[in-house]
Amino acid sequence: MQNIASFLPVHPIGRGERATAFGSAPEDLSLVRVEHPWGGPTVTFDDVMAATATDGWIVTRDGYVVGESYSEPMTQTTVHLLMSVSKSLTTATTGALAGAGVLDTTRQVADYVPALASSGYAGATVRDLVDMRTGVRFSEDYLDNAAEVRLLEEAIGWAPRVHEGVADTLLGFLASLGADGPHGGRFDYKSCETDALGFVIEGATGRAGADVMSDWLWQPMGAERDANVSVDSVGGPMFDGGVSATLRDLARFGSLFLRDGYALDGMPVLPTWWVDDTVAGAHDSRDAFAAAASPTLMPGGMYRNGFWFPRAGSDVFLALGIHGQMVYINRAARVVAAKLSAWPTPQDGEKLLTTIAAFDAVAWSLR
Template structure:
């Protein structure tokens, strides 16, 4: 469930315009007298189409996502689908707050404000923080800071971080081990003969289609997993068994590869992914709210998607990544793992920005932005985005309900806003 349209992103003009945007604090004066804190709106772009009159209804499980149910489904996903709870931290860690800046960005030959951005885009939540301080936190469509928003494919990066922790603990001996070392049910299959590293980089060479037409392989995988009756998840993924390229030679987005990483983690740690995440990351970073992770009929977390959390807890996760896995002096994720996950090795040219896709590169289940600075993104369909700049410790969390799973160029405007944020707030 990733942003397939990113293959078509061409951004140099937009990025240059955003970077050249002048500093613009409080240009409208709308925030100068308001106490810093989250801002809530009952409306949003095309609110009527999204079900405002009915209170943004949730709909029913298993139904194709209808537009007037998207807001409800994307903020109540774990009420529709079986999920494993992830308890909030024993000792919450609190962000500081600063007065809200006014941010200007350029897009399609227009100079726009961040308020314009919210009027133009179906954003449910938008949060910008610099290190330990929240600078901007807005919600639309009657969503609040208590709603848990579904991550879609942003969850993939969580899985990769847990793999790194499992390696550091000796539970996974090497990411160059074949998958079958940990998941015997895949022995003799193409995925079983593929290394963990190739799965982390989505470079297995195994055929898997993900175009979101309801007939592709991701639809088949989803239908097999989002059911009540128990199914062996190894048998479910084993059906994808045609190799079209040698491992480690060609990047190809395939959610099934994250699903297999989830099976590796479960076998290597002997612990459900949600529990492992809680103990190694979620509790130590001082999360303020419970989270959840959707599970299949066998009780296995659906690793390629469907983690659910509040906006500020996503921001805590982003801050952890911005600090290369360290939290208040404690290294939760090995620093070298974070560096490896967000850097392309010289021998992996197929993963580089402008090669893997026209814009993004790809690391360990994370998207890499081009440029000299190391910057990266977690992305999910319909506009789920977390952007991280380790140098400035700026992060942006963006949840949304775009009408289509992916649209060519859908990330152009969020990235224009992000580069303006970096230019105006990253000094």
């Protein structure tokens, strides 16, 4: 998780000359009490971090670091695989491009990626990708080696090729997908959507997606370290889960959504309307989420612009990745937290919900 670039091809997502700085306002968070989400025993914040295979965590409030910790060998400068937190970086890049008029989310995917015109993506819009609402047929069952999410890994070289007929590039794999439902309907979490979005970004700009993310997100927000994204044999970016970055830069990213799209030093990065739209959702976002084909463990929640909203009537939203990656944003408490982990299994409902509860408890303790 901390060494992807040493054994897989990656494209750097370069930082710029300017790095924004956090202030320091340390608090002892270790003994903050955390109520178990399913009625188990009350534990401490440190207990939750210790029980959830944590590589590193950070809590910030209004641009000040109040707590931060790393488990060896991870350090403040280590880049760590973000898994599907990568999706939220990619949708934010889309928002920046939309704000500048470079990309239109109402246009069809095939307008930007002609190679997908005859695939299941025919008729889908960019907005459908951003909100995971296409009708493309794709299984996200991580424990099924024949599921499309695992075949995708064969296509990009993340897994041995054991299934016949799998394309040898990411775009070729996306072009092979069919559809089994209407576009714009229910929420259906599918990693392929963000990979298609990466090619939309490349089609709209005529540039490598990692370079676009650098110019439109990473540099403007004042990242301290270069990130990188895993690429396939021809340089196609795996934006669904292949970005690696430092914990502090994740906190910088989350802070954009506390500050109406502005970086810690006041530089505009994301359109304020994009942040507002993320928080408000579409008129039917919650209905689409409630109709999801798979359990979400988030009753009353929604998914909008690459972020998870775990409950109704709350200012809390999340960027999430399997094996325990998270950016936590609490606008009411002015808290952004992030956690990078190495869970032994891709998904674990108890670890996920106790981590959210731990960050909730810390956020409210800082008010």
